[in-house]
Amino acid sequence: MDSAVQAAGSQFELNEDQRAIQEMAEAFAAERVAPNALEWDRERHFPADVIRETGPLGLGGIYIRDDVGGSALGRLDAVLIFEALSRACPAFSSFISIHNMAASMIDRFGSDEQRQRILPKLTSMEWLASYCLTEPGSGSDAAALKTKAERSGGNGSDYVLNGAKQFISGAGDSDVYVVMARTGAEGPKGISTFVVPKDAPGLSFGANEKKMGWHMQSTRQVIFEDCKVPAENLLSSEGAGFGIAMAGLDGGRLNIAACSLGGAQSALDKALAYASERKAFGKTIDQFQALQFKLADMETELQASRIFLYAAASKLDAKAHDASKWSAMAKRFVTDTGFRIANDALQLFGGYGYLHDYGVEKLVRDLRVHQILEGTNEIMRVIVARHMIGRQ
Ligand SMILES: Cc1cc2nc3c(=O)[nH]c(=O)nc-3n(C[C@H](O)[C@H](O)[C@H](O)COP(=O)(O)OP(=O)(O)OC[C@H]3O[C@@H](n4cnc5c(N)ncnc54)[C@H](O)[C@@H]3O)c2cc1C
16 A cells, blocks of 8 residues: 555544455455456456455445345445555446445345345355446436336236346346336336346347447446346335435445546556656656646645545445535546546656556546446536535
């Protein structure tokens, strides 16, 4: 762990357990993720085997209760883990975040029978999970979703789903899909949440999208054509689904911000090392004051992001009344800052920054999408402003 991370850690007085968690995640990332990250990116390879290795480390159910194999850790603990993993690869870290978000929805809103049936397989990472909210016609306006779920079978023992989800991370690779679908009237109150297994009849997947970054994980449509799901896979009750989806997102937003933080730290570390070696006009480029100022700004903004994110996570841990606002503020601020720092690092590398082998252009590509998903950064501003003007 470097002094920058330690400095913010001491601000928040990370306890011994938290430091141990951080070190464990850093060690795993350095050994199993960092050496392979560029190749996974280049080959568009989904490293399911390495992802599953995080199960025995307790990363399959970071903030899930321990009776089903979860680690029962807090949100600040989770942020430390995602920050550490993303220093090796933000896309790897983000996939673990999405899996945890989907699993935690089952933990929080599932019945005891559902928790015992599904969660041990997710916390151990025997099964991987995806989160399915976005549709081709509705992203930011998620409550407008159209995928339908209708009761069928004897005594209404099944639901039949029809529709499609868009941009689903891990689609086709995951074993379980936590799906928001409409069981009632238009608007948020008509939405329910289902756990759909990969082998459900009528479930299929679109082609893997060709995208700018996050190459090591698939992004596909999830398609439901008379897809039959047992009624026992409905989470909570009909109509509760929008609340469940949004509850997952507060923590998800902190996680994705942590993925930006770790990626940006990695970019800054690389830039600092490169600037101390690269020569121009007879001296190393870190001797130019213009670049020193740039490095100073990057460090300042990174530390401000870290402290802000840790504060937001602590609010969620404390169930503070303004935790949702802080999650939205942190997501917006840290993902914007993280992208800018990675892009500045690329500039500092000159032409070499644009080459794949130096690993900086990958960070820029990976971090860009964090400004878009888990709610776009415009939607984060909508949430923050609503809290400020008293509409929430
Ligand atoms: C690589 C990738 C992976 C993803 N993974 C998942 C996943 O696993 N599961 C999942 O459910 N979704 C996933 N998403 C979807 C992502 O959450 C959506 O793309 C995002 O919520 C935006 O929705 P949209 O693309 O439909 O954009 P739109 O909602 O159409 O927005 C278009 C533009 O309008 C702006 N805008 C919209 N409404 C407002 C407003 N009220 N005020 C101001 N500006 C506004 C937006 O900020 C944006 O700039 C993923 C997306 C990507 C790219």
